[in-house]
Each structure stands twice: as C-alpha cells, then as structure tokens.
Amino acid sequence: MCGFAGLLSSQSLSQPKNEFATVKTMNNMLVHRGPDDAGYFQDEYITMGFRRLSIIDLTAKGHQPMPYLNDRYLLTFNGEIYNYLELKKELKTEGYQFQGDSDSEVLLAAYAKYGVTVPQHLRGMFAFVIWDTEEKVLFAARDHFGIKPFYFATENDQFYYASEQKALYPILRERQFNHEALQDYMTFQYVPEPETLATSIHALEPGHYLIKRLGEKPRVQRYFNATFTPVQAKEDVLVKRLRKALIDSVKLHLRSDVPVGAFLSGGIDSSIIAAIANQYHPNLKTFSVGFERPGYSELSLAAETADHLGVENYQLTITPGEFMTTFPYFVWAMDDPLADPAAVPQFFLARLTRRYVTVALTGEGADELFAGYPIYHEPQSLRIFQKTQIINGALHWIATLMPAGMRGKSFLLRGTTPLEKRYVGDAFIFDEAQKAQFLKNYDLHHPAPQAVAKYYREVATADPLTKMQSIDLHTWLNGDLLRNADRTSMAFSLELRTPFLDRKVFQVASQIPSEMRIQGKTTKAILRKAAEGLVPVAVLKRPKLGFPVPIRHWLKDEMYDWARQIIITSPTDQFFRKAYFLKLLANHRRGKADYSRQLWTVLTFMTWYQQYVLTASEKERW
Structure with missing residues (x-):
C-alpha cells in the first residue's frame, strides 16, 4: 500500500524549488503509508510525490512516479489491481509492452488504451493520479466503494491532492472551519463525504473520477453507482453464484509477493474470508483482539473458529490504560475525527498483525451488501x-x-x-433538538437528513430494507468503516484488503431480493447459506456481534476523570456549551442512561481539534 501527494499549477512554475519543497513536506506526512521508498517528479506545471509500501513486484521497477509511453504519462497509485494479470494478458495481445511485473504499469497501459473509462475495467482498491505531459491534463480516480482515500483542494491557481488530509492541512493558507460538517459529525460520528471539517478540502467520492485541466476547475464525474437491482431467481441458484464469486474474490485478494494473514473475530464475515483464504494460502495466520471485561471479548470465539479451520491465531487483550494512552495517536491517524469506538481496537489489531504479515484480509462490506445490521x-x-x-x-x-x-x-x-x-x-448519535442545545452555531436549516437526501432520491421506488442498505452503502461504509480500515492499517504500514467489496461480488449481491437477505430473525440469510460447509455451524447461527467495546463501563470508572479533564480543558468553547457535556458525563456515571456513544463523539472531536487546529504554527489559520 502507498501514499501520494502533489501540486498542479495552472501557470508555469515560477519557483520550482518552492513547489518541490512543498510537495516533499506533504509527502513526508505520509511516511507511514509507504516506508519502503520515496519518489518525485516535477515538470513546469506539476510536482508529484509518492511513498511506497512494496507488495507486488518488490524490485525497483515498481518505483513511482512511474512513467509510460516514452514518459508521456506519469502515475502515482495507492492500492491494488487484483485483475492486473488478466488485464496484462489482454493488453499484450494489442501490442502494449511492459518492463516489470507491477500492477502499476498495467494500470498505465490500461489508461493509455481506455482513457477515462479505465476504472470500469478494474477489480481492486485504488486511488491514483495520472499526469499527461502532452495534453497537460491530470486524471484521478477512486475505487468503486471508496476503500482507498483521495483528497483535493484548490487555492488560487494551484490544485493540491493527497492520500490523507493531514498532508494538506499544513500547506493551505486559507483554511476555514466547516461548521455544517461539525453539525453532521455530531449526528453520524464521522463527516459524510465529500465534505471535511475544512471547507477547502474535499474527498473524491467512491466510484468517481476527476479531471483537472490547466486554468479550469476540477471536473468530477461518477463512473459507478452501487445500486441494488433484485432479480427473480431461485435461491439455490443465487447461493451458488454468490459462493463462486466469493471464492474467486478471495483468491484474487491473496495475490501478493509478501506474507498475507487475516483478521478473525467470532463473527461470520471474517470467518468466511479466513476459511476460503486458508484453502488457497497454506499456513494462514489470523489475528484477534478483545477485552478483559466479560461480554466484551470475542477472543474465545475467534480461537474456537481458528481451531476448526486449522489456522494459527494470534491474540491481544486491550486494557483501558492502553486505550487512553493510544487514543491521541489514533485520532491523529484518522484525519477528520472518527468516533466509532470499534475503530480503536482495530487500531490495536492492525499493530498486532503488522508484527507478522504485511497484508491482511478483513470482512468489511458484508453487512451493507447482504443486510447484516440488527436495525x-x-x-x-x-x-x-x-x-x-x-x-x-x-x-x-x-x-x-x-x-x-x-x-x-x-x-x-x-x-x-x-x-x-x-x-x-447505522449510527445516530445526537438528534437535532440535542444539537441545538449544545452547538453555539447550530443551523436550523441544515438538519442531518440533508446529507442523505440525494441517496434516497436514487432509490425512491425501492423497498425500505433496500433503501436502508443503500444509505449505509453510500455513507456509513466509506465514511466510517473504510476510513477506519484504511487509517488504522496504514498507521502501521499494513495493507488491509476487503474481498467482500469486489465489483463481481457486488454484482451478485445486488441481484438478491430483500426477502432472501433477511428471513425472519436471521440477517444475511443468503450469505449464511453460501457459507455452509466453509465455517462452523455455530458461527453461521451466531447473531451479529459487532466489535463490542466497554466504553460504557470505562467512562463510569477508569476513564471518568480522563474524559472530564478533556472536556474541561478543551479550547472548543467557541463551538460548544460544554456544561451540556459535563452534565451528560455526570448522568452517565450515575447510571441515569447510557451516554457513552455521545460522549465518545465529543471526546474524539476535542482531541482532534487539539491536534489538528491548535498546533503552535496553525492557531491563527482557522
């Protein structure tokens, strides 16, 4: 996995050394994404920076920015193209030549052939930038589901881009705080894309590409829309199609020149991935984390599943002290604040996994594709x-x-x-009445449903279950789960792969009627049937466990003083009536109600604000 950053000027660079220094500063913020190599390219308009984590083609031939066709095209690419061998074979028959074995070179050749339609030919996770030195056009794209990130900003005549927002924050001179985004964050526990907490920085949304020509504004275009289109088919036929698609996807996701492992909880999603991977990757290592508190650990279930599959299982038990100590670095790694409590143990899980392997498989996406949430x-x-x-x-x-x-x-x-x-x-933290009480800049005309209204319009005639899945597929999945997966893993230079989020798997999942997704009290009914014989029967019958984190108990006991101190000392009075949160914390401790998710959302933002806004050199720039 990798990271990139760059700067495109509409005018010929007057001080190329300054632009190079700027991009180098941006690129150095992404060392964790690519510790193995750094590369740069500069011409009269663009400066491109790259950090590499070597996964496929470990030789120097995978070095980026990568040129192609006599240096006409230059590429920086974060991700993996899983069907690159098949694409390479096709392109060779049409005369395209290759110097190495990397999927990056295949991507360049595919762009030379297909142009802006190239993302439609790819199976994988990706965010990339291609600079055409002849046409003076920058082309960027993000994968179908948003597994890999891409951010951009325009300031004066300069266009900036990077794999993470933290590479952009120190560079932009005119930053303004996005109060609407904060209002949404307090509902969703993340900022819905394409917005961020800086008005000038935007995310390129999943399934979109971007074209930037000199002197013109960037043009963003959707190339893929994840839409459910149920068909009339027998259940056993769809089960067979789904099982075949999953096996094919896992096999592709195992392509690597470095060791591969898998996350393993006690649930069905990770168990399916590990079971299939174990058939095609001997001596698979699996990894699990949990907590000492009863009812908040799946370690015994993970060990049981690992024994059944015959795979090694490495485990870690997390203490509240470690949780608090790690929290600031976790927040820094997330870019914009992400208040999903489950993201923090995944942070520990990524750290544990990276000690043994460089690539790991995980089960994100199954709940959105196959209807797995209790709600x-x-x-x-x-x-x-x-x-x-x-x-x-x-x-x-x-x-x-x-x-x-x-x-x-x-x-x-x-x-x-x-x-x-x-x-x-899937997450709903504060409602509008609550936000109006504590947000000093509350905007009555920006209620939370506005953020999802466009997605509802696209599924206006669908059944309620399909509507709910579609909302989560276009917001919660990329805004929370995939941000969590990317940032927690990249913080430790671990590449995390998501076999459920493959366009061929989605093609089957999108055709499943809603009555086959949920049957009675059983969620993900058809996925469970497709997994019969792969995982233990006990796992197939297990309800969704999520990633339980005992913050409800910790905020009453071990974390109470810590949380209270963050609220009291946080210099965020311009945003909040902090007495509201202190009362919330006190009532939580007394057991009047469970306010842990609301409090965690507040604590996460306050810690983020301290790190990203109130650093010594940045205080005056928001």
Whole structure:
C-alpha cells in the first residue's frame, strides 16, 4: 500500500524549488503509508510525490512516479489491481509492452488504451493520479466503494491532492472551519463525504473520477453507482453464484509477493474470508483482539473458529490504560475525527498483525451488501403502521407528548416518521433538538437528513430494507468503516484488503431480493447459506456481534476523570456549551442512561481539534 501527494499549477512554475519543497513536506506526512521508498517528479506545471509500501513486484521497477509511453504519462497509485494479470494478458495481445511485473504499469497501459473509462475495467482498491505531459491534463480516480482515500483542494491557481488530509492541512493558507460538517459529525460520528471539517478540502467520492485541466476547475464525474437491482431467481441458484464469486474474490485478494494473514473475530464475515483464504494460502495466520471485561471479548470465539479451520491465531487483550494512552495517536491517524469506538481496537489489531504479515484480509462490506445490521429488522417491526396511515399523524402527536423514556414512545415516533426523516445510517448519535442545545452555531436549516437526501432520491421506488442498505452503502461504509480500515492499517504500514467489496461480488449481491437477505430473525440469510460447509455451524447461527467495546463501563470508572479533564480543558468553547457535556458525563456515571456513544463523539472531536487546529504554527489559520 502507498501514499501520494502533489501540486498542479495552472501557470508555469515560477519557483520550482518552492513547489518541490512543498510537495516533499506533504509527502513526508505520509511516511507511514509507504516506508519502503520515496519518489518525485516535477515538470513546469506539476510536482508529484509518492511513498511506497512494496507488495507486488518488490524490485525497483515498481518505483513511482512511474512513467509510460516514452514518459508521456506519469502515475502515482495507492492500492491494488487484483485483475492486473488478466488485464496484462489482454493488453499484450494489442501490442502494449511492459518492463516489470507491477500492477502499476498495467494500470498505465490500461489508461493509455481506455482513457477515462479505465476504472470500469478494474477489480481492486485504488486511488491514483495520472499526469499527461502532452495534453497537460491530470486524471484521478477512486475505487468503486471508496476503500482507498483521495483528497483535493484548490487555492488560487494551484490544485493540491493527497492520500490523507493531514498532508494538506499544513500547506493551505486559507483554511476555514466547516461548521455544517461539525453539525453532521455530531449526528453520524464521522463527516459524510465529500465534505471535511475544512471547507477547502474535499474527498473524491467512491466510484468517481476527476479531471483537472490547466486554468479550469476540477471536473468530477461518477463512473459507478452501487445500486441494488433484485432479480427473480431461485435461491439455490443465487447461493451458488454468490459462493463462486466469493471464492474467486478471495483468491484474487491473496495475490501478493509478501506474507498475507487475516483478521478473525467470532463473527461470520471474517470467518468466511479466513476459511476460503486458508484453502488457497497454506499456513494462514489470523489475528484477534478483545477485552478483559466479560461480554466484551470475542477472543474465545475467534480461537474456537481458528481451531476448526486449522489456522494459527494470534491474540491481544486491550486494557483501558492502553486505550487512553493510544487514543491521541489514533485520532491523529484518522484525519477528520472518527468516533466509532470499534475503530480503536482495530487500531490495536492492525499493530498486532503488522508484527507478522504485511497484508491482511478483513470482512468489511458484508453487512451493507447482504443486510447484516440488527436495525434492518425495523421495516418488519414497524409494518403495523402501514395499516394505520390515516391516524399516524395523531399517533405521532401523542408520542411527542409522552415523557422521555416512557415505554412505547420511541416505537410510536419511529413508526409514524417517514424512513427518509428518521434513518440516516447505522449510527445516530445526537438528534437535532440535542444539537441545538449544545452547538453555539447550530443551523436550523441544515438538519442531518440533508446529507442523505440525494441517496434516497436514487432509490425512491425501492423497498425500505433496500433503501436502508443503500444509505449505509453510500455513507456509513466509506465514511466510517473504510476510513477506519484504511487509517488504522496504514498507521502501521499494513495493507488491509476487503474481498467482500469486489465489483463481481457486488454484482451478485445486488441481484438478491430483500426477502432472501433477511428471513425472519436471521440477517444475511443468503450469505449464511453460501457459507455452509466453509465455517462452523455455530458461527453461521451466531447473531451479529459487532466489535463490542466497554466504553460504557470505562467512562463510569477508569476513564471518568480522563474524559472530564478533556472536556474541561478543551479550547472548543467557541463551538460548544460544554456544561451540556459535563452534565451528560455526570448522568452517565450515575447510571441515569447510557451516554457513552455521545460522549465518545465529543471526546474524539476535542482531541482532534487539539491536534489538528491548535498546533503552535496553525492557531491563527482557522
């Protein structure tokens, strides 16, 4: 895996040494993404920087920025093209020549042939930039699901880009804080793409490419839209297709010239990946983390699954002290704040894994593709309100009058509120009324549903389950899970691969009718059937466990003073009425309610603000 950074000027560089120094500074912020090699290219308009983590073609022929066709094209590329051998074979028959064995060179040749449609021919995870020295055009693209990141900013006549935002923050002179993004963060526990907490920095969204011509604004175009299109087919036929697609995807994801391992929890997703990988990769190593507190560890389940599969399993138990000590570096690694508590143990898991292997497989994406979250049962549980539509308005009014915490209030409110207004994704931290109480710059005209409205419009005629999956597929997946996967792994120079998020697997998953995704109380029903015979029966029947983290208990006990100190000392009074959070923490400690997710969201932002905004050289630039 790798990282890149660059600067494109619309005018011929007047001080190329300054631009080179700028890009070198940006590139040095990404050493963790590529500790094996550094490379640069500069001409009269562009300066390109690259950091390499060697995975395929360990020779110097994989060095980047990589030239092609007599130096017409220059490439910096972060990711893996899993079908590069097949593409290379096709391109050779058409006369394209290759000097090495890297997928980077294949990508360049494919661009020479296909131009802007090249992402549609790729199976893999990628973010890349190609500079055409003849046409003076920059082309960039991000993979179908957003596994690999890409950020860009325009300032005056200069276009900046990088694999991580932290490479852009020190460079931009005119940064403004994005208050709307903060408001969204307090709902989602992450900033929904393409926005960031800096108004000038944007994420290139999944399934999009970007074209930047000299003197013109960057043009962003979608090339892929992950859409569910169910078909009429027998279940056993779809099960066979799915099993075949999964096996093929895992085999492709195992292509590497360095050691490969796999994350292993006690759940079905990672177990499926490890089981298939073990068939084609002898002596597979697996890795798991957990906690000492009963009910918050899957280590025994992971060990049980590993024994059944006959694979090695390396384990780590995390203490609250280690959690607090590691937290600042975790926040720094995330770029914009990510308040998913499960991301922190994955940080430890990546560190453990990197001691033994350079590449690891993981199960991200299965819940979004096959309907794995418990909340996806909601359309069934609220079906009764379809019969009471005439009086739903009155029922909703009655629910608003019921005391907070009264049994049935939440059920009535959810049942009488349209899906488009109540569901913004798998995580929902603070509602609008709560945000209005503590946000000093709360904008009444920017409610959370605005961030997902465009995705609802695209699935207006779909059933409720499909709508919910689509929202999560376009927001939660890339905004939370894949950011978590990329940043936690790259913090330790570990390449993390996600076989479920393969376009061929999605092609099958998108065709599965909703009644085959959830059957009764069983989530991911068809995936469980496709995995029969691969993983233990006990694993197939297990409900979704998530990645349980005992912050509810820790914030009452071991972490209470730590959390209170962060809130009190945080210089964020311009944003918050901090008394609200101190009361929240006190009530949490007294056991009045579980406010751990809300508190974690606040603590994460405050720690981020201290690191990214209030460094000595940056205080005056927001």
